[in-house]
Amino acid sequence: MDYLLTEEQMDLKRVARRIALEKVLPVRAKHDEEGTFPWDMVKVFADAGFFELYIPEEYGGAGAGVLELCLVVEELSRICGGISLAVAATALGTFPILISGNEEQKKRYLPDLSQGKVLAGFGLTEPGAGSDAASISTKAVLNGDHYILNGRKCFITNGSEAKIYTVIASTDPTKGTRGTSAFIIEEGFEGFSYGKIEDKMGIRASATSELVFEDCIVPVENRLDKEGMGFLVAMKTLDKSRPGVAAQALGIAQGAFDLALEYTKERVQFGKPIASFQGIKWMMADMYSAIEASRALIYSVARMIDAGKSNVAQAAGIAKLVASDTAMKVTTDAVQLFGGYGYMRDYPIEKFMRDAKITQIYEGTNQIQREVIARSLLRGA
Numbered sequence: 001m002d003y004l005l006t007e008e009q010m011d012l013k014r015v016a017r018r019i020a021l022e023k024v025l026p027v028r029a030k031h032d033e034e035g036t037f038p039w040d041m042v043k044v045f046a047d048a049g050f051f052e053l054y055i056p057e058e059y060g061g062a063g064a065g066v067l068e069l070c071l072v073v074e075e076l077s078r079i080c081g082g083i084s085l086a087v088a089a090t091a092l093g094t095f096p097i098l099i100s101g102n103e104e105q106k107k108r109y110l111p112d113l114s115q116g117k118v119l120a121g122f123g124l125t126e127p128g129a130g131s132d133a134a135s136i137s138t139k140a141v142l143n144g145d146h147y148i149l150n151g152r153k154c155f156i157t158n159g160s161e162a163k164i165y166t167v168i169a170s171t172d173p174t175k176g177t178r179g180t181s182a183f184i185i186e187e188g189f190e191g192f193s194y195g196k197i198e199d200k201m202g203i204r205a206s207a208t209s210e211l212v213f214e215d216c217i218v219p220v221e222n223r224l225d226k227e228g229m230g231f232l233v234a235m236k237t238l239d240k241s242r243p244g245v246a247a248q249a250l251g252i253a254q255g256a257f258d259l260a261l262e263y264t265k266e267r268v269q270f271g272k273p274i275a276s277f278q279g280i281k282w283m284m285a286d287m288y289s290a291i292e293a294s295r296a297l298i299y300s301v302a303r304m305i306d307a308g309k310s311n312v313a314q315a316a317g318i319a320k321l322v323a324s325d326t327a328m329k330v331t332t333d334a335v336q337l338f339g340g341y342g343y344m345r346d347y348p349i350e351k352f353m354r355d356a357k358i359t360q361i362y363e364g365t366n367q368i369q370r371e372v373i374a375r376s377l378l379r380g381a
């Protein structure tokens with residue numbers, strides 16, 4: 001397949017592949033086993049310019065786009081779907097500022113984010129508000145020149161490691177989706193702390209934690225856009241970030257496939273490599289075809305977003321749905337191809353299956369993606 005990437009995009013993909021092999025691979029097992037945050041890799045990624053890709057040049061970024069972000073996330077995830085999240089989840093936390101920040105907010109926050117000096121996270125989900133994002137109960141009450149936030153966000157990727165969080169809170173509970181607002185919260189704001197740090201099945205090299213707001217003081221100038229725009233900011237953010245989850249899923253699928261291909265060529269049973277059996281060959285062909293189909297989809301959706309197309313919710317949902325279901329199927333099949341060895345933690349393949357699962361769940365479960373896709377169909381959008 002030829003995806004007609006530019007020379008620069010192919011170079012970027014090669015650099016990400018090299019860094020993944022040279023730097024990420026040696027520390028992958030350790031971070032996965034110990035569940036530690038890969039600060040050693042954040043420095044490497046910052047030096048390589050991975051945090052600046054999608055940020056405009058005037059704020060210290062590279063002025064590239066979602067496609068470039070996807071290329072990097074794909075290649076890093078091909079080695080470790082957990083470590084790649086330091087980059088991908090920072091993009092998720094940064095997009096609201098890019099989408100709806102004013103000049104002052106962009107100048108204040110984007111330069112440090114683009115240099116990887118600080119990481120970001122995105123706070124929408126709450127214990128009682130997951131798929132039903134409009135039902136959030138975290139409240140922000142205006143009090144002079146600041147808001148007072150009370151509530152709790154959960155499952156926040158990069159939580160407790162990031163310094164900047166874009167958080168959605170209710171400013172007028174009587175107005176439903178139009179009664180929510182988005183805020184930039186800095187670590188260190190009075191009344192802001194971290195709650196439970198999660199112990200996870202997969203992506204164990206990524207931090208996931210609660211954000212706790214107890215009479216947290218947030219200056220009015222940290223509100224993004226007008227009051228009431230929070231839900232829209234969140235939806236537009238997810239439109240832009242879901243291709244990144246799809247790219248993470250794609251990388252995980254490709255990484256598992258790489259290992260399975262190598263193994264089936266080497267593993268001899270009944271006197272020949274198992275790759276020579278039709279049952280195995282056809283499995284590999286199906287796995288590879290699904291991976292390429294996901295790749296074609298993700299790159300084209302990322303290009304749509306970078307071209308400034310509107311109404312990308314459906315396309316972003318399709319990319320996330322197809323790529324994450326592919327990742328789950330391909331990694332499960334890869335474990336199957338390794339047989340008993342695939343189930344053992346001595347081999348890296350089971351980690352790919354554990355890492356794949358979350359891509360069907362976060363940034364909107366795949367049931368929600370189907371809902372988004374179907375609603376667009378029914379609206380004729």
Ligand code: COS
Nearest residue numbers: 124125130131132133134177235236239313362363364368
């Ligand atoms: N772009 C622009 N506008 C959008 C939009 C989008 N992608 N999605 C919704 N809107 C608008 C709608 O057009 C509607 O506008 P009006 O009030 O003018 O009619 C408004 O936002 C409310 O939308 P809707 O009625 O569809 O809201 P619902 O409460 O039914 O929720 C879903 C819609 C299910 C799509 C939303 O709750 C969702 O995405 N849930 C998943 C959340 C998620 O991904 N969580 C993961 C955690 S974040 S990492």
